Amino acid sequence: MAVSATALPAGVRGIHALPSDHHDGPWDAIITPPGVKERLLGTVVLRLLHGRRLATLSGPLHGLVVLAGPPGTGKTTLARGVAQAAAMAVAAHGATTLVEVDPHAFPSDMLGESQRNVSRLMNDTIPELAARRPHTIVVIDEVESFAVRRSTASFETNPVDVHRATDAVLAGIDAVAAAQPRLAFVVTTNFVDALDEAFVSRADLFVELTLPDMVTRAQIVARSIAELALHWPELIALAQDMELHDLLAKRTEGWDGRRVAKIALGAIAGDPATAVNPSLLDAGRLEGHLDGFGEVLRSTGSRSGAANGEDE
Ligand SMILES: Nc1ncnc2c1ncn2[C@@H]1O[C@H](COP(=O)(O)OP(=O)(O)OP(=O)(O)O)[C@@H](O)[C@H]1O
Ligand SMILES: [Mg+2]
Structure with missing residues (x-):
C-alpha cells in the first residue's frame, strides 16, 4: 500500500509494504544475462535475513547494491523489482518496507542545507521507517545526484555543499548499515565515473548493466508484443x-532496452487506423516503423557493435 504524498517525510517519494501483488511484474520484465538477477536477489536476501549475524565478520556487508549502466537499460525497474522479489523470498520472516528516496529533493545550492537534509534522512527518517517492519529496502534512484565524486567536484562549479552532502551520505550509509542489519540500499546510476570511490567501494554488489545484445533485444520485442496480446x-x-x-x-543494434520495448507501441501509434484498432498491427508495420530510424541506427550502431564485437 502506498502512502499518500502529503504524508511522506522530506526526501522520500514513496513508501510501500511488500510483498504486494501490484509490485509483481518489474522483476520478470527485465531480461538480463544469466546469473545477474540471481546474484542481485541473493545479495539483498542475504543482507535482509542474515545481516545481523554477518555483522560480526571482519569484512561485514554494507547492505549496499549499486546498479550502473546507460539510460534505458532497466536499472530503475530492476531496483523496484528486486525489492518485491526479495520481500517474497523473506516473507516467512516478516514483511518488508520499500522506501523510495527522491534524490532531487535536496538541491545543494544552499550552503549546509543539503548536508543537513541528507543527514536527517539518513539519521532520522530511514531508521524510523526501518522500525516499521522486520525488513527494509531503500531504493535511491540516480544516486549520483547525492553522491558526487569528491575528488572531481570542483569548488568553483560545485558548492562545498556537494562535498558535504556526499560525506553525509557516506556517513549515513555506514551508520545505517551498522544500526540496521536488516536493511539494504539499492541504488542506481547512469554515471559511474561521477560516483564517489568511497561510495562504490562500500557496495556489496556492483552490477553494470549494458545495452542489450541481439538475443536480448529479440526477447524484449517478443515480450512487448506478448503484453499487447493480453x-x-x-x-x-x-x-x-x-x-x-x-x-x-x-x-536495432545499439538501441537501449527502453527503445526496443517501445517499437511495437511506436508502430501502432504511427498509423491512425492501427491506433484505433491495435489488432491491425502486423510485421510490415513493425518493420516499416524501423525504416524511420535509419539515421539513428547508423550513428548508434557503430558505437556498440564495434566496441564489444557483438551482433556482427
Ligand atoms: N534488459 C531489458 N529487458 C527488458 N526490458 C527492458 C530492458 N532494459 C530496458 N527495458 C525496458 O525499458 C523500460 C525502462 O527501463 P528503466 O527505466 O528501468 O531503465 P533505466 O536504466 O532506469 O533508465 P534511466 O537511466 O534512463 O533512468 C523498462 O520498463 C523496460 O520496458
Ligand atoms: Mg532509471
Missing part, C-alpha cells in the same frame, strides 16, 4: 513470430 489477442501470432523478433533485433 489486450488484443489477435496479436498472439506476432508475439510468437520469432523470425520477426530476430529481424527487428538485427535492425
